[in-house]
Amino acid sequence: MSPVIGIDLGGSKIALGLVDARDRIVARRRIDTDSEAGLKSVIERIAAEVEALGATRPARQAIEAVGIGAPGPVDPVSGDLLTLVNLPGISNTPFRRALQERLALPVALDHDAKVAALGEFHFGAGRERESMIYIVIGTGVGAAIIYQGRLIYGERNSAGESGHMTVDPNGPRCHCGSRGCLETYASGPALARHYAAATCETISGAEVAKRALAGDGTARDVLASAGRALGIAIASLAMTLNIEQFVIGGGVAQAGDLLLGPARASLKRYSFKAVSARVRVSASAMGQDAPILGAAWLARRKRIERA
Amino acid sequence: MSPVIGIDLGGSKIALGLVDARDRIVARRRIDTDSEAGLKSVIERIAAEVEALGATRPARQAIEAVGIGAPGPVDPVSGDLLTLVNLPGISNTPFRRALQERLALPVALDHDAKVAALGEFHFGAGRERESMIYIVIGTGVGAAIIYQGRLIYGERNSAGESGHMTVDPNGPRCHCGSRGCLETYASGPALARHYAAATCETISGAEVAKRALAGDGTARDVLASAGRALGIAIASLAMTLNIEQFVIGGGVAQAGDLLLGPARASLKRYSFKAVSARVRVSASAMGQDAPILGAAWLARRKRIERA
Numbered sequence: 001m002s003p004v005i006g007i008d009l010g011g012s013k014i015a016l017g018l019v020d021a022r023d024r025i026v027a028r029r030r031i032d033t034d035s036e037a038g039l040k041s042v043i044e045r046i047a048a049e050v051e052a053l054g055a056t057r058p059a060r061q062a063i064e065a066v067g068i069g070a071p072g073p074v075d076p077v078s079g080d081l082l083t084l085v086n087l088p089g090i091s092n093t094p095f096r097r098a099l100q101e102r103l104a105l106p107v108a109l110d111h112d113a114k115v116a117a118l119g120e121f122h123f124g125a126g127r128e129r130e131s132m133i134y135i136v137i138g139t140g141v142g143a144a145i146i147y148q149g150r151l152i153y154g155e156r157n158s159a160g161e162s163g164h165m166t167v168d169p170n171g172p173r174c175h176c177g178s179r180g181c182l183e184t185y186a187s188g189p190a191l192a193r194h195y196a197a198a199t200c201e202t203i204s205g206a207e208v209a210k211r212a213l214a215g216d217g218t219a220r221d222v223l224a225s226a227g228r229a230l231g232i233a234i235a236s237l238a239m240t241l242n243i244e245q246f247v248i249g250g251g252v253a254q255a256g257d258l259l260l261g262p263a264r265a266s267l268k269r270y271s272f273k274a275v276s277a278r279v280r281v282s283a284s285a286m287g288q289d290a291p292i293l294g295a296a297w298l299a300r301r302k303r304i305e306r307a
Numbered sequence: 308m309s310p311v312i313g314i315d316l317g318g319s320k321i322a323l324g325l326v327d328a329r330d331r332i333v334a335r336r337r338i339d340t341d342s343e344a345g346l347k348s349v350i351e352r353i354a355a356e357v358e359a360l361g362a363t364r365p366a367r368q369a370i371e372a373v374g375i376g377a378p379g380p381v382d383p384v385s386g387d388l389l390t391l392v393n394l395p396g397i398s399n400t401p402f403r404r405a406l407q408e409r410l411a412l413p414v415a416l417d418h419d420a421k422v423a424a425l426g427e428f429h430f431g432a433g434r435e436r437e438s439m440i441y442i443v444i445g446t447g448v449g450a451a452i453i454y455q456g457r458l459i460y461g462e463r464n465s466a467g468e469s470g471h472m473t474v475d476p477n478g479p480r481c482h483c484g485s486r487g488c489l490e491t492y493a494s495g496p497a498l499a500r501h502y503a504a505a506t507c508e509t510i511s512g513a514e515v516a517k518r519a520l521a522g523d524g525t526a527r528d529v530l531a532s533a534g535r536a537l538g539i540a541i542a543s544l545a546m547t548l549n550i551e552q553f554v555i556g557g558g559v560a561q562a563g564d565l566l567l568g569p570a571r572a573s574l575k576r577y578s579f580k581a582v583s584a585r586v587r588v589s590a591s592a593m594g595q596d597a598p599i600l601g602a603a604w605l606a607r608r609k610r611i612e613r614a
Contacts, residue, residue, distance in 0.1 A: 131462055143547065147459065154549020155438055156585070165543040166577045169475055178542075178577045235485075236472040236543060240450065242461020270473045270485045278463070 002061045005050055006296030007068040008112065008288070011035055011086030011139075014046065015288065018053045018063075019296035023123055025289060027056040035086060039093045043102050050103060065106040066099070067299030069115030069291040076157045079109055086139075108302035112136075112291055113160055114151050116249055116284075117144035119294030124285035125247040133243050135162065135230070137205075137250035141183045147243065163187065165236065167229045185229035188252060194222045209255035223255050224262040231266025231281075238279050239271050249284035256283050309368045312357055313603030314375040315419065315595070318342055318393030318446075321353065322595065325360045325370075326603035330430055332596060334363040342393060346400040350409050357410060372413040373406070374606030376422030376598040383464045386416055393446075415609040419443075419598055420467055421458050423556055423591075424451035426601030431592035432554040440550050442469065442537070444512075444557035448490045454550065470494065472543065474536045492536035495559060501529045516562035530562050531569040538573025538588075545586045546578050556591035563590050 001021035008015040014033050017025040029049045034041065054063050072084040072091070084091040100107040110118075117126075117134035126132035126146070134144045141163030145152040152159050163183035164176055171180020184190055188205025195201070195208045198218045203211070212219035234246050248260060260281050268276040284290055308328035315322040321340050324332040336356045341348065361370050379391040379398070391398040407414040417425075424433075424441035433439035433453070441451045448470030452459040459466050470490040471483055478487020491497055495512025502508070502515045505525045510518070519526035541553050555567060567588050575583040591597055 145547070147454075152454065152548065155551050156549055158582075159547065159549040161546040161549075161579065161582075162543075164546045164579065166539050167473075167476065169539055169577065176579060232473050232476055233543075236469075236540075237547065239468040239471045240452070240466065240544065241459065242463055242466040242468075244462050270476065272468065272471065272483060275465075275468075 001300070002064040003057050004064050004296045004299040005053055005066045006292035006294070006299065007046065007066065008115075008291035008295065009033070009046075009068050009070050009087075010112070011071055014049070015292060016046075016049050016053055017289070017292035017296065018056060019293065023293065023296070025292060027053055029053055033087070035089065037089045039090050039095065039098055042087075042090050042095075043098050046099060047102050050105075063105060065108065065299035065302060066103060067108045067115070067295035067297070067302070068096070068099075068110075069112035069295050070095075070109055071112050073157055074109050074111055076153065081109070106299070106302055108295075108298045110295075110298055111142075111144075111160070113142035114144040115294040115298060116290040117146060117151070117247075117294065118297050119286050119290035119292070120247045120249065120284055121146050121294075122297050123293050124290060125282040126245055129245045131241075131243045132245040132247060133234075133237055133241070134247045134249060135234075137186055137188065137226075137248065137252040139188055141187050143237075145241070145243070147241070162233060162237065165233045167232045182229055182233045186226040186252075188250075191222055191226060191252060194225065195219060198222070206251035206254075209252045209259070212255050212258045220258055223252075223258045226252075227259045227262030228266040230259070231263040231268075232270050234263060234279070234281060235267045235270035235276070238267070238275050242275075244278045244280065246279065246281045247284055248281065249287075249290060253283045254287075308607070309371040310364050311371050311603045311606040312360055312373045313599035313601070313606065314353065314357075314373065315422075315598035315602065316340070316353075316375050316377050316394075317419070318378055321356070322599060323353075323356050323360055324596070324599035324603065325364060326600065330600065330603070332599060334360055336360055340394070342396065344396045346397050346402065346405055349394075349397050349402075350405050353406060354409050370412060372415065372606035372609060373410060374415045374422070374602030374604070374609070375403070375406075375417075376419035376602050377402075377416055378419050380464055381416050381418055383460065388416070413606070413609055415602075415605045417602075417605060418449075418451075418467070420449040421451040422601040422605060423597040424453060424458070424554075424601065425604050426593050426597035426599070427554045427556065427591055428453050428601075429604050430600050431597060432589040433552055436552045438548075438550045439552040439554060440541075440544055440548070441554045441556060442541075444493055444533075444555065444559040445495055448494050450544075452548070452550070454548070469540060469544065472540045474539045489536055489540045493533040493559075495557075498529055498533060498559060501532065502526060505529070513558040513561075516559045516566070519562050519565045527565055530559075530565045533559075534566045534569030535573040537566070538570035538575075539577050541570060541586070541588060542574045542577035542583070545574070545582050549582075551585050551587065553586065553588045554591055555588065556594075556597060560590045561594075
């Protein structure tokens with residue numbers, strides 16, 4: 001098999017990886033996202049990076065395909081993009097098709113949480129499993145459910161909004177209009193907000209995780225409270241779907257057991273013993289490589305489907 | 308197609324229906340369950356009813372197969388029964404195989420919530436849908452998820468324990484050991500308990516529903532509170548799975564909008580507008596016929612798979 005390119009298209013950066021036939025990232029590029037740029041400009045900037053990566057490949061091995069994880073929903077029929085809050089310049093444009101035409105290569109596109117989940121499922125913490133739920137903690141909290149090897153998309157392609165599962169019906173107001181959503185406890189901004197409320201110091205959620213690792217007691221309390229909320233949601237998902245592997249991704253997951261310990265305790269408290277005894281809650285094994293490897297996997301699969 | 312027999316095997320009664328090639332119940336039988344009876348006795352009693360129903364079929368149309376919904380988990384490999392709390396006499400026996408041998412007919416067996424969900428999905432409130440979540444309110448609260456036409460079983464066949472989704476982490480203790488499970492608000496015994504707490508009168512959950520329909524204000528309050536809890540769970544399921552049809556079954560569902568109105572209001576409060584606007588929460592359309600028709604459907608499908 002020839003190499004493919006996996007791309008993690010984010011609101012602030014674009015990370016690309018050249019992935020060889022053995023699913024190893026053998027070369028990387030990383031540029032800042034110009035979030036206001038229009039379709040043509042984004043396409044040209046990505047094309048330049050794809051070509052630069054292509055130049056690093058072994059001779060006589062053509063790039064087969066390109067896969068991309070995007071920070072928003074993807075139209076299930078066209079495979080093109082829908083509303084991208086963080087990338088208004090290419091929101092509602094036929095991004096995938098335009099990039100495919102420019103590169104003259106097959107381009108596969110999916111929602112970033114799903115793409116990262118594919119990376120963890122095929123190469124990381126879910127490698128031995130048939131089913132897995134990936135929960136990513138970032139600006140929001142999203143989920144991707146893989147059941148018997150296949151992603152669940154839902155009826156309108158919008159499955160995975162588990163960040164808005166109700167963890168406490170009397171909890172704090174969420175920006176979505178509801179109350180006590182998981183996201184009000186466990187997103188990056190929620191961690192920052194809870195930390196600021198306790199210390200009057202404003203730092204990012206990822207920084208809260210770093211300080212917790214360095215021993216900051218307040219940061220640890222904030223992470224523990226996020227973990228408890230996460231565990232309640234995991235318990236409800238495990239009871240409903242009987243899926244036994246959960247993988248937590250996103251920068252905050254680097255806090256490891258400071259987040260996952262309280263999550264496991266809460267899972268145990270809010271589910272059957274027979275369930276909590278079998279459910280594994282793991283930190284992402286692939287970190288920032290998960291979306292690149294997942295996108296590469298997607299690119300290869302689409303290529304195979306087409307062949 | 309020849310007729311099949313669908314059986315709803317419950318803790319207190321066994322209901323059987325002869326189902327013709329056009330999926331109509333053309334003859335019925337109903338006997339009390341002897342819950343302490345052993346395997347041989349249960350098999351013989353069911354066989355007698357199957358034979359009685361068989362005698363009512365049109366001449367020259369042999370019964371093709373038998374399908375059964377059972378009140379507990381079914382072993383996914385053997386298709387036989389696992390622990391049946393309400394039927395200790397046949398718990399952990401090779402019930403399906405024994406009945407199949409006795410009848411000399413193919414016997415298909417599945418968990419009752421899943422079988423009733425199949426009935427609603429193919430013939431009732433989910434007839435026009437590709438995906439559906441059935442929630443049955445009885446002694447407990449169970450769910451069955453049909454996604455793109457197929458039941459979700461989970462990794463150990465125990466998906467659907469949505470009665471133990473956490474609706475309020477500070478809610479009342481549940482018999483499962485957790486707190487604030489949906490079941491503590493919405494099961495039959497929970498309705499009875501909440502009604503008794505307000506009136507000092509002990510009646511069944513189904514009777515609470517009847518009194519609510521007759522205008523009893525306390526009964527209506529109890530149902531509304533159950534509906535609110537149900538709506539929170541529905542909201543979390545809809546956000547996670549993006550399934551848009553929910554069907555509520557079990558005797559209490561006969562209260563209709565007295566239960567489902569508050570559930571819909573709560574769904575609206577605890578999910579995205581775009582989600583609640585599309586999700587339909589319907590009462591079971593088939594009522595007590597759902598498990599019989601679902602079991603008949605299962606019998607026919609197994610027969611086809613074997614052919």
